[in-house]
Amino acid sequence: MRIDDLMAMAAMAPDTPLNQAQARRVLREAEERYRRAAAAGVDATAGHDLSDPLHVDAAESAQIARAAQLAGVGRFTWVRDTDQMTWSDEIWTMLGYEPALAPSPAKKLFMSHLHVRDRDVAAQAFNAVWAEQRIVKATFRFTRRDGITMDVECNLEATVDEHGAPSGVIGTAQDVTARERARQEVERLRRRCDTVNAAIPDWDSGSGLFTRRRFADELDRALRFGPGVLLILRIEPVDDPDSDVRFGDVAELPGLAARVLERLKEPGDQLGRVGPSEIGVLFPKVNLPRAKRWAEYFVETLRTQSFLASDGRLRAFVWGGLVRYSKDSVATSQDILIDAETCWREAKATGRAIASVQQPIQPQDRQAVYRDRIADALRTDQFTVYAQPILELASNAITRHELLLRVIDEVNGTLPPSGVLETAERLDAVFEIDLWVFDRALELLASSDPSRHFQVNVSGRSLGDARLIEAVESRLRRSSVNPEQITFEITETALIGNFTEARRFVERIHDLGCHLALDDFGSGHASFRYLKLFPIDLVKIDGGFIGNLIRSQQDRVMVQAIIQVCQAHGVQTLAEFVEDEETLRMLAEMGIDFAQGYLVGRPKSAASLTAPAAQFPQASPVSQHSAGGAMR
């Protein structure tokens, strides 16, 4: 049986004579009591409120309106008979009008602010209130006068006339945009969980230790809690006279050293792979003399340790650099890492096991030391230039190359320069590096076919350097190279960070005839605006969008959008990190102009490019197989 049926049955009040009599008896008794009380002078109404609870008092509604106002809640009223709508000032404010200057309230105006897609929902809510006389609570989107969308929570109820028939609707409206946005953000993040790649690794695959970045985070944390010491151990392989291990295996060496250190160290100490041949050890809450004793112990153990590599034994040369830091140190974790490196270099240069400093190095000294080191490296060929081919889809030929900096490490051969460039940028030592690469580009262009084209990176720091324009211009004048053969690549973030200087540089080099490419497009903010503001010739789409192109719809949509916008602006596009045929085909269909990546070709020593362009093998990946696999 339904409860409503039960209620209906229980509500039946048959008008039988018996029932009538019973009711009259009750009433008579009450009247008797009333008369007796009145006679005795007793006021039966004492303590009872004699106002009509069902009557809506004008004063009371003013009070309610005031309370609503205080709560930032707007009220609105609609009367059916007149089809008129009125509302309080809060609603005006919500909709983006100045209450004092607002026009007359009108239903049409109110409805026009209701978001298009919520109109049906609103209609349904209204019907529920009107027909079923229910109270409805719902959230709708409104568009303010200034175009901003806001979420408004409304409580609607029907008003009734004296016959109990619905005569209108009243409601409250409250701005819950912040709450809704927070809720939507939680939802979005839930959706995003799958697509966000854990691109920033915390663990170094070779050694199983923290990466430099993660280790720096640990150092940051330790800095907040108190003083301590950072040690960096440099580990270089040395020929074991009794073995014939080749140098190529040394990549495993730091990993093995790490295993040894893990056994030796105390539980509170942290290890990290801060470089290809460097291991960092963090000693929180340890003083310098004690840390030095530990460092010497490590160095000694590793030096006397014999390492078993894949085909023989290895020994290691080890040096240690220590920096003591204090809790309120001005130096950052990056600075301290740089200082520890300076120390081990010092130790190596002077033939000692360890070298240390009592506190982080003064910024000017740190900078000076690093600049000297860079200058020295540039002079003694510790840097070299590699070239990666770029395919032009229209002609299906390699028409240009990007020049990439490589560091020559005596132990590890050529290395990507990320660590060096990062530090150099921080310590303002990158200008010389960028110019050095530019010089190499000019050299290569001078000694090769006029059809060659090179793309050269310019860092943000250099862009902001006032000397850059002059330096580039004078070099171009002195060389016989046609400026059209050069494209400068600037990252979006560098451009945003040095806007005015970038503008000046870009306009100047354009006057000279060089081209400009915007690198890592899509990774910054307001990307498309810069297409309008700068005379850009080429946009390099951030490789992060290309890598997963065939599997990710979000990436496809993004890349297609970038290509279309660039085409509309007359800007060419280049996709980085193209690793397989399918991706290239998809990009070709989308309208990309250039492709770069392991499918097209790996970076090779630029020296190998001095052969004329005509002899360079033509790649035809669109029609058939790829050249040499797409392994990263």
Next chain:
Amino acid sequence: MTPDDSAAYVAAEDSTVQAVASSDYFDYKRIADLQRFVRSQCADTVLADEVVQDTLVVALTAWDKVGTFKNPMGWIIKTARNVLKRAFVRASVQRRRTLEIVVNEPFHEPMNEADAQLVLFSLMSQLSPRQSEVICLYWLGYTDPEIARLLEITPSTVQYHRENAHTRLQAMMDEGLAAHEGRPA
């Protein structure tokens, strides 16, 4: 009661003008509604009758004012509530105690109004005080906004209690019926 009794009643009437006017208002239905409301909130029939009487006395005393209201029943119900509250305080009645007896009676589908009322009241007594107030007034035909004003709570609270009460009542009914017929609930 026989027609003679009713005649006797009329004859015994001293009839002050007031009393006649108010008794016009207090027809069978209205008295019944008042009784139902009080009875739904108070299982003790004796006490319930007392409360009804006291409420009517107050109403008669204040009829000058209350009689002018559009819907005096609203005020009467609200007053009954207050009288009931005071009565509870005075008598320290344990509402639940009486109910257990009722619940133990075999549950059967009611066949008439009186039966249905009994069942309904016993079910309602198992709700929270707020829920039973709200659902009773709903049962008596008041709308959400009206209930809100009578109970001095917001309409959305009324809706909340009403829906919960409705659900619980239905659940109790299903359980009761099922138990009676030996079916699993």
